[in-house]
Amino acid sequence: MTPVISLQQVTKVYGSGEATVHALRGVDLVVERGDYLAIMGASGSGKSTLMNIIGALDGATAGHYELDGINIDSLDESGLSIVRNRKIGFIFQSFNLIPRTTAQSNVELPLLYRGVGRKERAARATAALESVGLANRGHHEPNELSGGQQQRVAVARALVAEPSLLLADEPTGNLDSQSTKDVLDLMDVMHQQGRTIVMITHEDDVANRADRVITLIDGLVSADRWNRPRGQRSRTVTA
Numbered sequence: 001m002t003p004v005i006s007l008q009q010v011t012k013v014y015g016s017g018e019a020t021v022h023a024l025r026g027v028d029l030v031v032e033r034g035d036y037l038a039i040m041g042a043s044g045s046g047k048s049t050l051m052n053i054i055g056a057l058d059g060a061t062a063g064h065y066e067l068d069g070i071n072i073d074s075l076d077e078s079g080l081s082i083v084r085n086r087k088i089g090f091i092f093q094s095f096n097l098i099p100r101t102t103a104q105s106n107v108e109l110p111l112l113y114r115g116v117g118r119k120e121r122a123a124r125a126t127a128a129l130e131s132v133g134l135a136n137r138g139h140h141e142p143n144e145l146s147g148g149q150q151q152r153v154a155v156a157r158a159l160v161a162e163p164s165l166l167l168a169d170e171p172t173g174n175l176d177s178q179s180t181k182d183v184l185d186l187m188d189v190m191h192q193q194g195r196t197i198v199m200i201t202h203e204d205d206v207a208n209r210a211d212r213v214i215t216l217i218d219g220l221v222s223a224d225r226w227n228r229p230r231g232q233r234s235r236t237v238t239a
Contacts, residue, residue: 002069004165004196005031005054010063012049012219023049025219026063031198033164035230036191038199038207041216048169050216051200055088055167056080068164085113089158093170095150097142103129103153104138110161128156132186148179155186159195166190168199172206184209 012024024046031037041047052058053065056072065072068087075083089110090096097106107125116124129138132152142150151171158166168187172180188209191197199210207213208227215223 001033003030003032003066004035004068005029005198006064006066007053008064010050010053010060010065012046012053012058013061023219024053024060027216027219027221029214029221031165031196032230033196034191034194036187036197036199036209036211038201038210038213039216040201040204040207040213042202044218045216046219047200047216049219051167051169051198054165054198055090056084085110086161087164089161089163089166091151091154091158091166091168091171093173095142095147095154095174097150097153097157099142102139102141103134103145103156106142106153107138107157107160110157114161124160125156128160129153131159132156146179147175148182151175151179151183152186155183155190159190164196166195166197168197170200170202172201172203180206 007027007029010024010027011022014021014023027050039047039050049058053060056067060073067083070083070087072080072083098109104122104125107128108121111121111124126135126138129135132155134149134152134156137145137149142153145153172183175183184206187197187199197210201207211228211230212224212226214221
């Protein structure tokens with residue numbers, strides 16, 4: 001089976017001369033379908049650069065990247081935009097919801113960009129909101145929702161297009177402890193359903209919810225550990 005993510009000797013260099021920064025120094029990474037991976041590292045370790053490359057938001061300086069069998073290195077900006085819309089569901093620390101727009105409309109947005117008809121968009125967005133426990137909040141705008149509810153809307157938006165990869169950037173960074181638990185429990189459920197998840201975090205307790213954790217130091221993978229064997233789904237922890 002084709003891996004969802006395949007990185008081979010990926011490097012990223014910014015600047016030139018004395019200002020040169022080697023953000024990534026030859027990263028190899030394979031993420032199989034259904035894996036739940038956490039990426040950790042201190043500030044300047046390269047984890048944000050790696051996330052941007054995995055998310056097709058930035059290109060590598062050298063090396064090779066395939067996402068769900070697609071050669072990302074060969075795509076122009078238009079092609080990358082299509083891949084981001086069809087293959088990746090993004091979950092951001094700051095939620096990135098459109099203000100003064102309902103939760104329903106926020107969730108429909110990826111489908112709107114894809115050209116999906118209004119009735120189908122509405123039905124799929126409603127189902128996605130229901131899947132994250134917000135079936136009765138679709139008509140609320142972001143400022144009428146708690147931080148945890150806003151992040152669940154963001155999760156629904158990431159899920160609605162049935163992407164190959166869920167890419168979460170510090171998804172609990174702006175949440176209190178109970179909302180953090182709720183969102184991580186939700187990600188556990190998504191993992192149990194067979195979804196492929198890559199999560200960027202600096203918190204050990206958050207990373208430990210994933211099956212596998214890699215740590216970056218100075219642009220290199222310094223550690224790669226499994227919290228549980230591949231294929232054994234994480235279990236939702238309840239209080």
